[in-house]
Amino acid sequence: MVDSVLTVTDLQVEFQQETSWTPVVRGVSFQLKPGKVLGIIGESGSGKSTICLAILGLLGREGRISRGTICLLQQDLTSLPPTTLRQIRGQQIGVVLQNPASFFNPILTIGQQFAETLRSHQSLTKAEAKSIGLGYLSDVHLPDPERIWRQFPFQLSGGMLQRVMIAIAISLRPQILIADEPTTALDVITQMQILNLLAHLQQQHNAAILLVTHDLGVIAQLADEVAVMYQGEFVEQANVRQLFDQPQHPYTRSLLASRLQVRTDIISL
Ligand SMILES: Nc1ncnc2c1ncn2[C@@H]1O[C@H](COP(=O)(O)OP(=O)(O)OP(=O)(O)O)[C@@H](O)[C@H]1O
Numbered sequence: 301m302v303d304s305v306l307t308v309t310d311l312q313v314e315f316q317q318e319t320s321w322t323p324v325v326r327g328v329s330f331q332l333k334p335g336k337v338l339g340i341i342g343e344s345g346s347g348k349s350t351i352c353l354a355i356l357g358l359l360g361r362e363g364r365i366s367r368g369t370i371c372l373l374q375q376d377l378t379s380l381p382p383t384t385l386r387q388i389r390g391q392q393i394g395v396v397l398q399n400p401a402s403f404f405n406p407i408l409t410i411g412q413q414f415a416e417t418l419r420s421h422q423s424l425t426k427a428e429a430k431s432i433g434l435g436y437l438s439d440v441h442l443p444d445p446e447r448i449w450r451q452f453p454f455q456l457s458g459g460m461l462q463r464v465m466i467a468i469a470i471s472l473r474p475q476i477l478i479a480d481e482p483t484t485a486l487d488v489i490t491q492m493q494i495l496n497l498l499a500h501l502q503q504q505h506n507a508a509i510l511l512v513t514h515d516l517g518v519i520a521q522l523a524d525e526v527a528v529m530y531q532g533e534f535v536e537q538a539n540v541r542q543l544f545d546q547p548q549h550p551y552t553r554s555l556l557a558s559r560l561q562v563r564t565d566i567i568s569l
Pocket residue numbers: 315316317324342343344345346347348349350351360362363398
């Protein structure tokens with residue numbers, strides 16, 4: 301039994317702002333384990349998406365990893381050339397990005413992109429890839445998958461693109477799934493459906509999931525461990541029950557308290 305499929309140690313990420321490099325992720329360490337979900341919560345701008353992009357090698361020119369390692373099993377991803385990293389990403393790490401538009405090629409239809417991804421992983425005819433892809437599109441609650449298959453990314457809403465991205469990620473049955481706010485743009489019913497799909501991937505296929513969300517309900521439902529991020533650092537990392545019952549850091553306490561506040565407001569309506 302493998303203990304950790306992805307081990308991040310002392311990660312520091314910087315972005316170039318004008319002439320100097322500013323650290324936005326500082327000394328972050330964690331492990332992703334098969335069949336387990338690590339949730340990351342924290343305020344906007346604290347560096348959650350940056351961690352995801354660093355793992356995926358998608359920081360772009362303005363970003364760099366200035367310290368630390370990201371090991372997929374024994375292999376350090378930070379030392380790999382971009383082409384190798386892309387291959388690994390496609391095969392072993394599934395991705396749901398916070399900004400789904402950046403994931404799609406604007407000049408190819410959804411169907412072309414979905415089929416191409418499926419066919420690069422398994423030998424399938426175009427017709428087989430289409431029938432598998434359509435099945436996954438209806439799994440993520442997309443109405444009229446046939447029509448969506450023929451459409452271009454710009455013809456779909458952000459929430460629809462997000463669901464297509466989830467369908468593609470899940471169809472590949474990755475060992476590791478990086479999901480950055482996977483349910484943010486979705487209505488409650490669809491959100492539940494998506495969470496069930498993620499839980500299925502975790503439980504039936506033993507995937508390790510990194511789940512970034514601001515929704516504590518989603519955390520309570522899916523996460524095993526939770527890391528709390530504040531100004532570029534993990535200020536607290538604990539088992540989900542322990543975190544909800546005995547938050548240690550003042551920021552975590554205020555986060556949980558604000559959630560309770562919202563609940564009381566709803567109840568008093
Ligand atoms: N390409 C970039 N160039 C410069 N700075 C960036 C870039 N991307 C992100 N940053 C900065 O890095 C910091 C962390 O951003 P990040 O998107 O990781 O936050 P986040 O925790 O995901 O926030 P949110 O909850 O709003 O999604 C922010 O201060 C942001 O302005």
